[in-house]
Structure formats: C-alpha cells, structure tokens
Amino acid sequence: MKILITGGAGFIGSAVVRRAIVDGHAVVNLDALTYAACLDNVASVADHPDYAFEQADIRDRAALDRIFATHRPDAVMHLAAESHVDRSIDGPGDFIETNITGTFNLLEAARKYWTEAGRPEAFRFHHISTDEVFGSLGATGQFTETTSYDPRSPYSASKAASDHLVRAWAETYGLPVVLTNCSNNYGPFHFPEKLIPVVILNALHGRSIPIYGDGSNVRDWLYVEDHADALLLVLQKGALNRSYNIGGENERSNLELVQTICSILDRLAPKDGSYADLITFVTDRPGHDARYAIDPTRIRDELGWRPSVTVEEGLERTVRWYLDNRGWWQALLERDGVGQRLGQG
Incomplete structure (x- = not known):
C-alpha cells in the first residue's frame, strides 16, 4: 500500500514509518515539525x-x-x-486546535479524496489514540473497547473528542475507519520530556530523578516497535469501523519502573553509588490518573497479535540506545520546555 502517515517524524509515528518501509509499503510522511518532531528519527x-x-x-x-x-x-x-499531558495543563489551546480541529480537517480532506476516487472499498482511515481517554482505574480492572470515556486532562479530552469525530464520520458519511487505543509507549527516539527518557538523561547528568507523588501510579508499558507492528496489522486486517486496544501486558508502578532503569544504568554506566540515590519525590501533577491497564483480548483473538517485548527487555534496549545515541538527544535538550517542570496548574 501507499500509506499517508501523519506525525511521522514523532516518536510513535517514526517507528511506524520505519516499519512500514521495511514491510514493503510506500510511505508519505506528513509532519509539521513542531518541537517534538525530529527528522533524524x-x-x-x-x-x-x-x-x-x-x-x-x-x-x-x-x-x-x-x-x-x-x-x-x-x-x-x-x-x-499534541501528546504531553503536562504541556496540555499549561497550554490547552494547542491541544484543542491540533487534536480536534486538525483531526476534523484530516477527516474532511480524506472524505473528499475518497469520494472523488469513487469510494474505494479498500481505503482505510486509521485513527491512533490513547488509553487515557478512558480515565483512571482503581487497583483492579482493565480498559476494554467498550469502556466508557472519562478523560481527565486537556490532552485526554482532546483525544477523546478526536475519537468521537472519527466514529461520527464513519457513521454519517460511511468513511471506512479503524481505531486503536494504546497504552504508554517507550523505546528508541522517545522525546526527552517523557518519563523514561527524563529518568535516563537526568541520571546520566547526575541530576535528581523526579517522581510525581509517591510513585504509585501504574501504567501498562508498550515497546514502541511492538506498537508499530500492531498498528500496521490493524490497518491491513482489522475489521471495518472497529476499535482495538493495544497494550504491552507490562504493568508497573512509576517507582518500580524508575528503580528498574536505575539498576540497568548501574550495570551499563556504573558510577560511585547507585543512580537510585537520585530519586526525588515531587508534588503530583493535577488530576494525575492513578492507573491505566489494557485488556488486549480483542486484538489477540481477532488478529493474533501479542507484544513480543517484556518491559525488562525493552528497558534494557532503551537504555542502551540512549547510551549509544548521545548525539540524537543532546541536540534536543535545548528545545522549548525540555528539562523544565511543566503542568503544575
């Protein structure tokens, strides 16, 4: 196929671009090259x-x-x-304009193109979203494709709105769509304002490693290259007008995750003492969701997909990548907001 991939110079988008080319597809990478994009990806x-x-x-x-x-x-x-929750707290307008109005524009452009082409049955509009649209879980339970939406940040609210737009264009205009909602991604080329790269880079620079609240917030961690595989599978084999939750089956509290990264760094880039000594607990983010967890039954049963990378293996790969690619991340450290505490409300 020839696939138009929006946001293909970002973290997840670039992984999809690279994988699609390897799989033999043609790719048109559409990206505005805002602060979190990088063509080196x-x-x-x-x-x-x-x-x-x-x-x-x-x-x-x-x-x-x-x-x-x-x-x-x-x-x-x-x-x-726009995808960084902390930035959405400080400046929600960009999230409304890009995630909602931008998705509307793309849907309308795709609908016009599809209609003028004779409404080809093979055409697909694959909308990639997040599990954050479902809100926050307690100690038990998982998000399924039928979980009610309950977004709690400007970011997740804007993504929820975009999900609704895509479903409405399918119902009203017949646009052939598929949707996916994923858990937290990590891996190579992760922009250095997100949790895992912040931990790695702060540790390497001997700076404090900030953990919001008491570190008990739980996320399901999905290696980005596994996610790219799943997205391309859904695009090609997913049922029309159906959504699929994509999870890593790797739940960890933030504190457990950071401690694991520190132990990997202790082994790969040893220094006096442990990197865990740099862990500092800081004031929590406003409205911080307690727990996300994905039930991946549908994509496993219908499409045969499961993640191939455990969080321990993925974190090892990720830390090694950052140690081996200092030129990539050093060039990004001067970008607006990187290294600063954002989203305090």
Whole structure:
C-alpha cells in the first residue's frame, strides 16, 4: 500500500514509518515539525525510493487537499497530535486546535479524496489514540473497547473528542475507519520530556530523578516497535469501523519502573553509588490518573497479535540506545520546555 502517515517524524509515528518501509509499503510522511518532531528519527529510510516527506500542518486544509491529490494514498494512519499531558495543563489551546480541529480537517480532506476516487472499498482511515481517554482505574480492572470515556486532562479530552469525530464520520458519511487505543509507549527516539527518557538523561547528568507523588501510579508499558507492528496489522486486517486496544501486558508502578532503569544504568554506566540515590519525590501533577491497564483480548483473538517485548527487555534496549545515541538527544535538550517542570496548574 501507499500509506499517508501523519506525525511521522514523532516518536510513535517514526517507528511506524520505519516499519512500514521495511514491510514493503510506500510511505508519505506528513509532519509539521513542531518541537517534538525530529527528522533524524526517519533518517534510516529518508533516501528510500518509496519514502516521501511533506512538511505540513493538519490544521491547514488546503495543504491536506494538495497532499491527497498529489500522492493518492491507499490508506491514512493518523498519529499527528499534541501528546504531553503536562504541556496540555499549561497550554490547552494547542491541544484543542491540533487534536480536534486538525483531526476534523484530516477527516474532511480524506472524505473528499475518497469520494472523488469513487469510494474505494479498500481505503482505510486509521485513527491512533490513547488509553487515557478512558480515565483512571482503581487497583483492579482493565480498559476494554467498550469502556466508557472519562478523560481527565486537556490532552485526554482532546483525544477523546478526536475519537468521537472519527466514529461520527464513519457513521454519517460511511468513511471506512479503524481505531486503536494504546497504552504508554517507550523505546528508541522517545522525546526527552517523557518519563523514561527524563529518568535516563537526568541520571546520566547526575541530576535528581523526579517522581510525581509517591510513585504509585501504574501504567501498562508498550515497546514502541511492538506498537508499530500492531498498528500496521490493524490497518491491513482489522475489521471495518472497529476499535482495538493495544497494550504491552507490562504493568508497573512509576517507582518500580524508575528503580528498574536505575539498576540497568548501574550495570551499563556504573558510577560511585547507585543512580537510585537520585530519586526525588515531587508534588503530583493535577488530576494525575492513578492507573491505566489494557485488556488486549480483542486484538489477540481477532488478529493474533501479542507484544513480543517484556518491559525488562525493552528497558534494557532503551537504555542502551540512549547510551549509544548521545548525539540524537543532546541536540534536543535545548528545545522549548525540555528539562523544565511543566503542568503544575
């Protein structure tokens, strides 16, 4: 297929771009190159004959119409989004404009293109979302595809709204869609404002490692390359107008996760004492969800997918990648907001 991938210079999007090229697809990478994007993420495929890059903003409808008309994709994978919860607390407007208005523009551009092409049955609009739209869990239970939406941050509310738009365009206009909601991703090329890279980079610089609250918040961790595999599988084999939850089956509290990273660093980049001595508990984020957990039964039973990487194996790979790719992350440390405490309300 020729796949139009939005947000393909970001963390998850670039993993999908790289995997799609390896799998033999043609890719059109559409990215606005905002603060969290980096073309170095796709440098390994940039010269491939089946790869094209378009710098454009999904809020720009005219640019979207031009890109559809020029490249004539067989499918869309929509990953472009503002995604950092802390930034959404400080500046929710960007999240509303990009995640809601941008998704509306993309849906309308895709609908126009699909209609003018004769409404081909094979066309798919794959909307990639997050488990955060479901809200917060207690000590037990998991999110399923039928869990009621209960977003609790400007970020998750904007993603929930975009999910609803996609479903509405399917119902109202017949646009062929699939949706996925994923758990927390991690791995190579993770922008250095998110928890795991913050832990690694602060430790390497001898700075305190901040943990919100008491560190008891639980997340289900999904290795980004596993996620890319699952997304491409859903695009090709997922049932029309159906959603799939994608989880790593790797629940860990934030404190457990940070302690594991510190023990890996103790082994791979030893120093006097343990990196765990740098752990510092800080004031919690407003509205911090207690626990996320994905029930992956549907994607396992219908499509045969399961994650292949345990959190221990994935964290080892991730730490090694950051140790081996200092040039990549050092260039990003000067970007706006990186290294600062955001989202205190």
